Amino acid sequence: MRDVRPLLRYGRNRLPEVRNSRMVAETQNSSLSRAKTNKEDEFYTQIEDVERELKHYRKHFKGKVVYLNCDDPRVSAFFHFFSYNFEKFGLKKLIATCYKNQKRDLFSTHDSERAIFLEYEGDKDGDRIPGDDEIEVKYLNGDGDFRSAEAIELLKQADIVVTNPPFSLFREYVAQLIEYNKKFIILANQNAVTYQEIFPLLMGEKMWLGASSGDMSFRVPDHYTPRETRFWIDDAGQKWRSFGNMCWFTNLDYRKRHEDLILYKTYSSEEYPSYDNYDAIDVGRIADIPKDYDGIMGVTPGFLTKHNPDQFEIVGITQSWFDCRIKTYPQQTQINSNGATSLVSKLNDGPSIKVNVPPKGKTYYKVGANLYVKAYARILIRNKKVEG
Numbered sequence: 001m002r003d004v005r006p007l008l009r010y011g012r013n014r015l016p017e018v019r020n021s022r023m024v025a026e027t028q029n030s031s032l033s034r035a036k037t038n039k040e041d042e043f044y045t046q047i048e049d050v051e052r053e054l055k056h057y058r059k060h061f062k063g064k065v066v067y068l069n070c071d072d073p074r075v076s077a078f079f080h081f082f083s084y085n086f087e088k089f090g091l092k093k094l095i096a097t098c099y100k101n102q103k104r105d106l107f108s109t110h111d112s113e114r115a116i117f118l119e120y121e122g123d124k125d126g127d128r129i130p131g132d133d134e135i136e137v138k139y140l141n142g143d144g145d146f147r148s149a150e151a152i153e154l155l156k157q158a159d160i161v162v163t164n165p166p167f168s169l170f171r172e173y174v175a176q177l178i179e180y181n182k183k184f185i186i187l188a189n190q191n192a193v194t195y196q197e198i199f200p201l202l203m204g205e206k207m208w209l210g211a212s213s214g215d216m217s218f219r220v221p222d223h224y225t226p227r228e229t230r231f232w233i234d235d236a237g238q239k240w241r242s243f244g245n246m247c248w249f250t251n252l253d254y255r256k257r258h259e260d261l262i263l264y265k266t267y268s269s270e271e272y273p274s275y276d277n278y279d280a281i282d283v284g285r286i287a288d289i290p291k292d293y294d295g296i297m298g299v300t301p302g303f304l305t306k307h308n309p310d311q312f313e314i315v316g317i318t319q320s321w322f323d324c325r326i327k328t329y330p331q332q333t334q335i336n337s338n339g340a341t342s343l344v345s346k347l348n349d350g351p352s353i354k355v356n357v358p359p360k361g362k363t364y365y366k367v368g369a370n371l372y373v374k375a376y377a378r379i380l381i382r383n384k385k386v387e388g
């Protein structure tokens, strides 16, 4: 039997996280070559982030089979968390599958076509520690791809799937969970909320964002190419990468999700301009959502981290694929902040606001005699509890 103790004993003191030392300069300055060199999918979650989120869902786990389908159990913080909290959460079974790699190094290099899976059914010898004699390690026939037939068989056994899946396959990953009607708590980048395959699930309340979000740091493999920002090497030589916009996606409810956002501003047409091409007003900051406005409001995607379905309804998004524009522009002249002009069609890609004078130091657009500025992608919402 494979020895899983080294993982299980990295214990509560975990891996080094000292963020000082060698901030490393970018060696290959083209982001294109960086994207090619770095395996965008190899980001390893810290146990603190798992704990911070999972504590909100404890009641959902009693008697449940949990499946971690993108996790090398020998190194996964998710496996560590659930095996050590197995009894506390009242789990029935924990299953983990590992993609390709069979070696016990920290980061998979995907050099083996055969993967393992692991099952744990709780502490048997009473020491409250998941020992290697209690964890059954088995070989998969294939590579452990979450889409493979044998991984899907394990998925069918599962009640709740929890992991940080490969970023590059996020759309497909979510589609599979929905297809198999699974409960899930998964970590991803907030950019995903505007995806055509993801946003409708959020709008339709088939899933929502979890309790914690924002800055998170991940261990990355040795072969990760250094970059100028959000990258460092700790004193132990471990490479790290952080992202400022991480969030969890889930379809399990939690209490915090039903807390009202306290609103204090009142609507005025001067402070909240209407879009020219959407039937909504622009609200640039979540804290500025007016408490007394009963029409549709455009808010930044970050709103979804605060969304309480009892307080607001999500009605759309200003992405062209959603197609709720009330107006389409002919070709526009773009005038950059340096005065350079070009003919574009960009104004049709998002919400626009008509202005009377050219904005200082900002790009704007001209259609005939009319001037416009463009806002970033907005989620369209309506307040269900309008005050006053």
Ligand SMILES: C[S@@+](CC[C@H](N)C(=O)[O-])C[C@H]1O[C@@H](n2cnc3c(N)ncnc32)[C@H](O)[C@@H]1O
Pocket: 041, 042, 043, 044, 045, 069, 070, 071, 072, 076, 077, 078, 098, 099, 108, 144, 145, 146, 147, 163, 164, 165, 166, 167, 169
């Ligand atoms: C973002 S990393 C997260 C790893 C681990 N879940 C964690 O949170 O530390 C995504 C993991 O998915 C694995 N992976 C990539 N493609 C996969 C696939 N098709 N099926 C299953 N796992 C995959 C990668 O090797 C990588 O370990």
